[in-house]
Amino acid sequence: MTATEAASDETSDETGRRARLLFRNRDYTGWWIGETVSEFGGALSVVAYPLLILGVTGSASGAGAVTAAVSIGGLVTMLIGGALADRISRRTILTAGPLVQAVAVATVVVAVATDHVNVAHIAAVGFVQGLVSGLAGGAEFAALRRVVPEQQLPTAFAQLQGRTMAIRLAGPSAGGFLFGVARWIPFFGDAVSFLASALGVLLIRRPLGPDLDEREPHESMVASIGAGFRFIRGNAYLRFLTIWAALANACNAGMLLLVIVLIHSRHGSATLVGAATSLGAVGGLAGSFLSGRIAKRVPGRLLVIVVSWTTTGVLIGIALVSQAWLIGTLLALMMFLIAPINVVFATYEARTIPDALMGRVTSAINFGAASIRWLGALGAGALASAFSPTAAMLVFAGILAAIALSTHFASGLHVLNEPIDDATAD
Template sequence: MTTLWRNREFTLLWSSQSLSDLGTGVASLALSLLVLVETGSAVGAGLVGTVSMVARLVIRLPGGVLVDRYDRRRVMVVCDALRVAAFTALSLAVLAGQVSLWLILAVALVDSSAGAIFGAAEDASLRSIVPVEQLPAAVARNEARSYGTSLAGPPLGGFLFGLGHAVPFLGNALSYLVSVVAVLRIRRPLQGEREEQPQAYGAALAEGIGFVFANPFLRALLLIAAPLNFAIGGVLFTVVVALQRNGTPPAVIGLTETIVAVGGLLGAVFAPALQSRLTLPGLVRVICWAAAVLLAGSALLISNIGAAVPLAFAVFLGPACNAALFGYQAAITPDRLQGRVISIVMVVATSMAAMAPMAGGAMVATWSPSTAVLVFAAAVVGSALTATFSSGLRQAVEEPAEVALS
């Protein structure tokens, strides 16, 4: 079995999406800066972010049905072609001095919607180009890509915006064009055979939901991943609020997110080594309990930048957990259901994460930041208890992926 780096199809997809993700990170900051420069409205800049988040969440379920129904290569190409057109149009408007808030919102909407569908298609295609035994490693490398581009994107976006307001958007359009070419060069089919008479949307979605909730492992995955995402996002928000209250300089507060992102990037790099030493259930249990202790440790350091260190260690453990869980999920889910299952899991997990800042703000307003952090740590204890006692995780040992798939 060749290594992932010698897997032409995976390497082609991974490298092109690294560039694409970097372009997305560049453009996300540049869009907010463009609103501030053109309108001077902080509310407008915030609206762009909100529209992007809501669109990404709303489109996931229909997107999952879409990528299970149609040719995934074609879906990915169409999504990126739309994004090329959107950012090219925005670049031309910037150069012509004809930018409006409505145009920026429309571009953000197209980018987020197409990106969510593309992501579902990419994740659903993974099992078609990667051997079952290498799926956890492939997920880990995708995690490394995500953390790396999230670190590099915003600073590069600010630099390019300073060179010229249209530069980051032209660069992002080019990154999507490279993605189109790379996807077209993938030789293997990205899905199995399709039904001649596809199901109606409601029936197709219901089948996906039924599959998720009927499978003990996938139920456990939801109960583990959603509280973890909720807690880590909530603790990060709470730490930022606590530092701001204590008069910490903005540059130091910004360093908090950098420390956490570096933890995630290093965790993705070392994820395969962690996976090789423990069974899937053992790995997830250790990671969940360790994350609960580390997040609680942030409460002791909440008044200074040191609170980011335990959080970074908790995030360091996240990629190994995600790679193990989502690698097995990809292996046991039939190809025709991949898009729907991934979308359902992501909707549940990201919905919880989206509520974290609001929950953190409410708790900080009512109690202290330390108490809020402890509440979030308690949510991870819930994940750890599920990992410890759920029969769904034991399925991964008693029923290896190759057996479950058959």
């Protein structure tokens, strides 16, 4: 055995040891199980909601309205949630939120089981789910820091990333299959999963904060939120990232809805829709394993340019092919490339944003990135209804082509030409 092999084995053993120690942490294990059940329940309904609207009304615009409602709801409360997490009990936020979501989704179960489904009701439920997710998002990371010792945080984040990729792989297929068995089943599973999330938080023994001395009056919420946006405005790279992510996310939301509409319009089953979506997750899972190596070997600016043009080609391909498995394969290619670009963006943010502004700046970036996501789903549904799903997909491909062209000239992107390790806080 060479020295390199020995070092590799030692690193692998250390990683495994840390993972075992982490799961001996009762608070973390209970929370992790509850969140896993909840995330899987949510994955069941990701495919089920558009299929429900398409099955009941046949309206692609209605399906787009429901998808948009979730995004809009989260957008309304995202910035407020980050500020509230440092002002009131995080345990209360993380317990009450899932209970509200469980009640909201339960009304969908009743509506589907009794054949009283209408777009306005389903959109309202999606909006409520988005509102709660936006509020709870600010407390989740802070609570995790209380539950997991600092030296074990990298292991915890790796486990969470792997869990998310695995659920994205299995969830849509399971949701499509269960929807085919009985339309109400995926929504029932989603409602029950929220209860598991609340229970997992209630079983945590240690305090989640904020402590009493941390609740002393600080600057106003508006001023605190504004500081994050001011920092972005003064940084050319962060300005580019926020605008690029906003447009890309809107196109991605529209594309995912149009994939469902395309397969459905070609008489594909709910199971086939779920399978194609899950095939895309396979690419994301593979990309997550290789993202570190790719990010180290490919300059960041070049990676952004390549991914921007590749996603344009993927959308053109999806619009023109007819087989569901080919659509899934193209999705897999796109998701494979998105994983390493996320590593570049996240690493550069972590190294260039001052610690004192980290929460406010990152929440502002996330807010900007999600700001028009709802418009992508709404526009996709409207275009598909007015023209055709194929034409709508080509419109989104044109928008991505314009974004890809801009990456060649964006001054803020040139900073990624330098090694990421050389980046420092501004």
